[in-house]
Amino acid sequence: MSATAVRPAATGTTGDKPVRVRRKAGAGLGLVAWLAGIVFFLPIAWMALTSFHSEEDAATNPPSFAASLTLDGYREFFGADGGASPWPALINSAVASVASTLFVLALALPAAYALSIRPVKKWTDVLFFFLSTKMLPVVAGLLPIYLFAKNTDMLDNIWLLVILYTAMNLPIAVWMMQSFLAEVPVAIIEAARVDGAKLPTILTRVVAPIALPGIAATSLICFIFSWNELLFARVLTGVVAETAPVFLTGFITSQGLFLAKVCAASLVISLPVLAAGFAAQDKLVQGLSLGAVK
Template identity: 90%
Template sequence: MSTNALRVRRVRGKGAGLGLLAWLLGIAFFLPIAWMALTSFHSEQDAATNPPSFAAALTLDGYREFFGAGGGASPWPALINSTVASVASTLLVLLLAFPAAYALSINRVRKWTDVLFFFLSTKMLPAVAGLLPIYLFAKNAGMLDNIWLLVILYTSMNLPIAVWMMQSFLAEIPVAVIEAARVDGARLPTILARVVAPISLPGIAATALICFIFSWNELLFARVLTGVVAETAPVFLTGFITSQGLFLAKVCAASLVISLPVLAAGFAAQDKLVQGLSLGAVK
């Protein structure tokens, strides 16, 4: 057998091994979600059995109770609050991070590396360390249990990460394209909207998706700073764990419903997400 044939066989064997490993990792990550989905269709008695029964009868009681069929609280206000806080904060982050990333990557300001380090340093403080000052500020400003307070907080929390991500994406844009637009007489707003934004759309989509996920999943500030009016979906979910016990089927049903917007957004933007996260990986 020739050397080339041996080399091709080794490459194919290595590729098959990596493919098998990827499938195993994918199944390992998918199993908890599949388990949660299956448990959500069981009754509380079947969900509490140990070991669990895979052949147990399926029912929609957990979903009915989650949506208030049993006289409980309706989840729709919490879901709407999470949607408003996540979408509004993500849009604000993109509007602020895009020109900042342009100034730090293409039309670089002085000491731009120090600016990036400053953005990163804001994430080094534990979130719980700033909880009391923010609570006192919100209380004195009369903004407790206000959804727009969460919008401001989520914007400030995700802005450093968005600037870091978009700076690396925009740094891959050829400068010649922007210079050509300047020669044609395009001003900065036109360059950002019609030249930079379409080219960096995968990076913008990846940044938006990550900011949306972080905002949707945030629990600490939402738990402390909201009550009834601005309650978000994660806070609503924690209400199922009471002194009466843990209703496993109902919690699984609620977790699956609350996770659906994130899963749907990730599935819809998966192509842009892969392209955005891979920008700059190949030189």
């Protein structure tokens, strides 16, 4: 039997120190993230609370947290008291946002495919050209666009907004989808090509399912930008093609700002964007983080 003594295991805490440091750092970052989320959420919560107050209680300074709640702001927004109905404006916003997003995807997917999987010559210059179109302030091109719409009888036409929103969001969509499609394995595309698949089939049945999180993230961002756009809609539309943001500005009158009604209208108009973001949140997070970890 061997007489070699067995040395007891070391009980020092040197090896545990990096673990504790990482845990403390993670807890600190989590606390910062929660604080940042609360800071961004507080204005929304305050807007929602104000929307259930009367105009007198909403206009008090300092604001009253214990004021009685009422649905008068929502009744006035939906035209229960004889006011204008918001449904035509909401439908116009939905048509312009959804249609322009579909057009953007139909144009951005082939462009991103050519810039990532089947790269064209000097593709970085092409990407910079797309980005350069966003460097011009929107207001700088407003006058020529207005004159074009006036001379072509396109004023107060919802399809003019569809075209403008498509052109406005296309550069962003190409940039985003180019990075997403760059993560698609080329071997799968080559195998589909060997099997005789044409480009439309490759895009719709091979590339699109793999890049679905990135496509969902791009679609959501384009939808949000189109839904919230105000400048073009304010100048180029009137009664027929009025969108929800333009309808919202109608609550600011010469008589003053009806705060409770504006908060109620803002909350209702924000619901489609919030619902779309909540429904696609997993795809949004997955798409925006695609390619971040190698």
